[in-house]
Amino acid sequence: NAGVTQTPKFRVLKTGQSMTLLCAQDMNHEYMYWYRQDPGMGLRLIHYSVGEGTTAKGEVPDGYNVSRLKKQNFLLGLESAAPSQTSVYFCASSYTRNTEAFFGQGTRLTVV
Amino acid sequence: KNQVEQSPQSLIILEGKNCTLQCNYTVSPFSNLRWYKQDTGRGPVSLTIMTFSENTKSNGRYTATLDADTKQSSLHITASQLSDSASYICVEIRLLGSYDKVIFGPGTSLSVIP
Numbered sequence: 001n002a003g004v005t006q007t008p009k010f011r012v013l014k015t016g017q018s019m020t021l022l023c024a025q026d027m028n029h030e031y032m033y034w035y036r037q038d039p040g041m042g043l044r045l046i047h048y049s050v051g052e053g054t055t056a057k058g059e060v061p062d063g064y065n066v067s068r069l070k071k072q073n074f075l076l077g078l079e080s081a082a083p084s085q086t087s088v089y090f091c092a093s094s095y096t097r098n099t100e101a102f103f104g105q106g107t108r109l110t111v112v
Numbered sequence: 113k114n115q116v117e118q119s120p121q122s123l124i125i126l127e128g129k130n131c132t133l134q135c136n137y138t139v140s141p142f143s144n145l146r147w148y149k150q151d152t153g154r155g156p157v158s159l160t161i162m163t164f165s166e167n168t169k170s171n172g173r174y175t176a177t178l179d180a181d182t183k184q185s186s187l188h189i190t191a192s193q194l195s196d197s198a199s200y201i202c203v204e205i206r207l208l209g210s211y212d213k214v215i216f217g218p219g220t221s222l223s224v225i226p
Contacts, residue, residue: 004155035216040218041218042116042201042203042215042216042217042218042219043156043201043216044216045214090155090156092155097143097212098143098144098161099161100158100161101158102158103155103156103157104155105153105154105155106153106154106155
């Protein structure tokens with residue numbers, strides 16, 4: 001049971017480049033989330049999904065897009081990376097809105 | 113201003129000692145209040161989940177308490193171990209119709225030394 005797996009683990013992008021972060025969970029969870037974590041701040045919700053084919057904006061969605069074509073996968077896209085998007089990105093999943101959330105290992109993204 | 117505040121910002125304790133971490137939140141009632149442990153370079157791991165009506169929840173050597181009157185939660189760690197060195201994050205989850213607003217605190221960095 002792998003839990004929540006994020007790829008890649010590290011990435012350096014040049015300003016203006018695009019990339020997609022992949023999150024995969026094998027627990028048949030309905031809810032999936034993308035967060036970013038910056039030094040000295042709490043995690044902030046970027047986008048989330050309450051089931052296959054659904055997505056919704058979180059607290060800081062600007063500059064990001066997401067897709068949930070399959071229940072087990074939640075993709076986070078950066079169309080035109082900016083230095084302000086340098087951060088550690090975490091994906092999480094949960095069975096329901098009130099149950100324990102399981103987090104991936106994180107993706108450290110640097111935009112230069 | 114972060115609506116979930118944690119104190120202290122960092123703490124160093126000797127192995128075997130107990131410690132208590134504090135979390136102040138601003139909105140009541142809420143859906144649930146959670147404590148997570150985050151090791152360096154890893155994702156957070158859930159320790160406890162408390163609903164608004166609960167006032168204590170334990171998970172091994174970790175005990176979370178909740179005081180709805182003062183809007184405070186505490187995480188008490190008993191007989192600390194070196195592996196307890198991590199950041200401890202308090203999270204408030206508020207039900208807003210079909211959407212939950214999730215507020216993460218900035219975390220308390222705990223170092224347990226021999």
